[in-house]
Amino acid sequence: MTTAPPAARDIDDIVDDLLVRAGAVGRFPTPVEEIVAAAGLAEAQDYVLTEEAIAQAPAQLRELLRSSREKILGLVDRRERVIHVSPTITHGGRRSFVKLHEVTHHVLPWQRELVYADDDDSLSPSVRAQFEREANYGAAALLFQGSQFDESIVQLPVRLESIDMLAGLFGASFRATARRYGERHSRAVLIAAFDGGEGGRWQRREVSASPEWRRRFGTPAWPGLMTEDRFPVLAHVRQGSQATVTWRDQNGESAQVRVAGRAGAKWASYLLLTVA
Structure with missing residues (x-):
């Protein structure tokens, strides 16, 4: 069972502001792409962990990247301002949640790391890592429009x-x-x-x-x-x-x-x- 993170009120305020800037409130289904754009992000056209991309990595990293690829659902590169979503996620609603999870990582000012990678464990309601709890909470608030x-x-x-x-x-x-x-x-x-x-x-x-x-x-x-x-x-x-x-x-x-x-x-x- 999930519980709201300690920063829930701050996240709610940030989410509400983003929903308004995206013109998303009261629009159905929730316009996820507009929210992504309002956050200053875009979805990457080329997924970062394709076999072709992994083949360009140093040899000692290739097996690690291949094994990680099976777990990673999405990541946000704040330097390039793009979101990567695993092509294995085919359900539209689930892809939307992953995108908004990454958006939340990006818009919370206290989450300063440049790249996040999220797998099934981090997207589970039982996640303990504080940033992941916050990203889950924010993604749900965005998708369900507060x-x-x-x-x-x-x-x-x-x-x-x-x-x-x-x-x-x-x-x-x-x-x-x-x-x-x-x-x-x-x-x-x-x-x-x-x-x-x-x-x-x-x-x-x-x-x-x-x-x-x-x-x-x-x-x-x-x-x-x-x-x-x-x-x-x-x-x-x-x-x-x-x-x-x-x-x-x-x-x-x-x-x-x-x-x-x-x-x-x-x-x-x-x-x-x-x-x-």
Whole structure:
């Protein structure tokens, strides 16, 4: 579960200013290229870690660069003022997030290094490196246009279908939208992503819970490996079904919670909980 970095308010101010300068507020899907340009950057035409480029490097570096290429998603070269995004990222929403992650590195005045390289670990919600947390936070704020996302979610029912709609509206991936949805909703909402499911065993990827959910039920501390015999609610993920179940709050009192599951094939499976 992600938490806002200590510099969140400063980042919000910088992001809001950039969104205004890009003319992005209220435009859907979020005009990522205009935001990149407003930050004084451009996307590089030639990816820096192509095989042709690696072949020009000193021999002792080539294998290191080849192995790194598999992990690196994007980087910003502040000297050349360009963003490089790995050609292996084909999902439009995910490419947008990587670009805006690099934009955030560039526009935060206290991040002075000239080049950043970002891999799957650094783009994960569990990242611990402060600059990476800040870049993730800023990328989400840019992609979801600050308060525009918060205003949109309260107009929709708490459903997985609403997350689908919001992902399309803002031009984001379902994963990024689901994470933002769980973190920002004004109601008691929890959404979790899983892999697996064979034999009723699920690998928990991430959990996002709204402030109201955490106030009432506490911060979720779900284990990495979860089974349906210990967590029967997971059956709704496998079945793609809905139900109302009893959930205990922090005071031991019973609450009626609506559950909706979605089984994924190529992508993750999801479980959405909200107080009935």
